[in-house]
Amino acid sequence: MNNFSYIQADKAKEATTAKRDDKSAAFIAGGTTLLDLMKLNVENHDQLIDVNMLPFRGIEMTKNGLRIGALERMSDVGEHPLVVQNFPAVSQSLLLAASAQLRNMASIGGNVLQRTRCGYFRDTAFPCNKREPGTGCPAIEGDNRNLAILGTSDACIATSYPGDLSVALVALDAVLTLENAKGKQREVPITKFYLLPGSTPQKETVLEDDELIVAVTIPQTAAAQKSMYLKVRERTSYAYALASAAVGLEVQGGVIRAAKVALGGVGAQPWRSPEAEKMLxxxxxxxxxxxxxxxxxxxGAKPREHNAFKVEMAQNTLVRALSEVAA
Incomplete structure (x- = not known):
């Protein structure tokens, strides 16, 4: 890890201005992803800007839905009664993630920005288009067992977001509030937040250099209230999904009136499936x-040598999740 300076911001504008003025700086909240990447020299920052003192907290129901401050910790959100009762898929996605210790530290905003667990990305001995554009993607012909089968490109086949929360947020049409150095806020649907790799896999989201995630808002709907998150993994604790599904159904008179479907562990971004929803x-x-x-x-899956099993696994995961919600 390289040496770096550290500042603690008291106001949002102080943090975003510092980031705007120093392109190699990074925001830090829980640090559960950032510090790992810095220790591996995958990311090198000469300054860390601590945002924990900023007023981006709170879990409350508003006219637009449930608003969650970006600095709320995963465990607090996952166990909150408003989340458990009205957005069970969100609660389940949080409480199935990582470990209790990490959930107590990791922020909601940081989790949304979690980066790929692709071994080639995290090992600087290998080339990687996501880490160093134009160097190649050794995963295409190498070890790709845990990588993506949907939304990939010739430049990158990583499962770009490896976590759980954003799969549920994508399924339930969450909206992110972002704020820049001028104090201007904008709202971005999370379905538009992540970018597919295409020819520029190093660009993972629409977040600008000087922007912070302020909050996440989830619309309150019947499908959100009758939702769940199902995760298939190799062990029951501290393991990333081989395949996961976040689903929500609104059933009236024995007919599905609304359906929400997203997949995790199989896409180059948290994968919303309008095709599945249309069939339901x-x-x-x-x-x-x-x-x-x-x-x-x-x-539309394009499996590689070692991850073809994910097609059937993802299908079975989705069928099971839909069956449990419908029951």
């Missing part, structure tokens, strides 16, 4: 309908 709406819940939706969700 207007149908009576049944395993056959759920299976058709799962097949539609994975129709």
């Amino acid at each position: 709406v207007g149908k009576a819940p049944s395993e056959a309908v759920f299976r058709a939706a799962a097949e539609a969700a994975l129709r």
Whole structure:
């Protein structure tokens, strides 16, 4: 790890201005991802700007839905009654993530910005287009067992967001509030926040250099209230998803009126599936309908040598999640 300076910001403008003026600086809250990457020399920053004193906290229901401050800790949000009762998929995604110790430290904003766990990205002995554009993607012909099968490109096949929370947020149409150095805020639907790798895999989100995530707002809907997050992993603690599904259903009169479907662990970003949702709406819940939706969700998959198993695993995960919610 390189030497770096440290400042603690008392106001949002102080933090964003410092970041604007120093392109190699980084914001730090819980630090559970950033410090790992700095220790590996994957990221090198000459200044860390501590944002923990900023007023980006609170968990409250508003006219637009549930508003969660970006500096709230994962464990606090996952266990909050408003989240558990009205957005179970969000609660489950948080409490199934990482370990209790990490959940007590990690912030919501930092989790949304979590970076890939691709081994080639995290090992500077290898080239990596995401880390050093133009150097290549050794994962394409190398060890790709845990990498993406949806939304990949010839430049990158990493599962760019490896976590759980944003899969649920994408399914439930969450909106991020961002603030820049001029104090101006903008709202970005999380479905528009992440970028596919294309030819520029180093650009992962639409977040500008001087912007902070201020809050996350999740619309309150019937499908959100009847939702769940299902995670399939190699061990029951501190493991990333091989495949996961966040789903929500609104069923009236024995017919699905609204459906929310997103997949994790299989996409180059948290993967919303309008194809699956289209197959569900207007149908009576049944395993056959759920299976058709799962097949539609994975129709565009491009598996590699070691991760072809993810197609069937993701389909089965989605069918199981839909079946449990419908029940």
